[in-house]
Amino acid sequence: MTLRFIVLTDGQGGGKTALMEELLRNFAWLNRVAALLEAISFTRGLGVSRAEPRSQRLMDALQIGLGDALRCVLADGTPHLVLCHRGSLDPLAYWLARGWEKEE
Template identity: 35%
Template sequence: MNIVNMKKRIVITGGPGGGKTTALDLIRREFSGKIASVPESATMIFSGGIERSTNNSVLKAQQTAIFNLQKNLEDIQRAAYPECLILCDRGTLDGLAYWPDSEDNFFTQMNTTLEEEFSRYDAVIFFETAARSGENIRSNNPIRNESEQQAVELDTKLKKIWSKHPNFNLVGSSESFIRKVMFGIMTIENVIGQYR
């Protein structure tokens, strides 16, 4: 298939406890058969028996594995569903927020550039963490271990990275989780509408 005619790829990202997983679950139901989703690679790795670490060498190895798994999962879904729009639960650049070294070191290690990774995605939809509104970010995700302060710090790093994308869409934090998720769903629908 000619790459020009391929359906697009959208990354849904943001700080921990932002509501992106809830919004993605609802969008998958609404657009069943029209979109294919890519699960979060970090969740797959950490729920598969790999423990989180604060050791810089281990962190680098983990983030390299997550980066490569993310790319491969996206490629698998593209090959399996060439006619569908692809929604990615996080993207390849999320690891940069967790990288214990410089940005240049990250791109050297991953053998890529910021521009190359941005070109993988036609749009970015960023869900701010609920911790920005003073809300609790606890969820039923057993691998989430960030405090509210850590969630805000990660959110800030992730937003700094992804906001440089030419089609960046922000779903801001809100005291009402339901209103935020509904706004997030409308944002996703609007972005999907650009590419159908």
């Protein structure tokens, strides 16, 4: 399996999600590109407030699980570019900004 991970970075509203969606719809990129979605979009409605430390653990576990699932699905050996939204790293920034320890 050959996977190359590319992290798209830019500010809010910079077009990261739009680019990912366009590439996923474009026939020329079919079966050549995949997207690793942000865990935060899956946490809404789970009953864990983003103000608590356990929300960070939830997002970390989800993000790791999403990555593992994508690797499993793409394990057939077909080379893929995997686009990652910078937002998948944002939880750490919020965690540290609240003064929580990394080890929590």
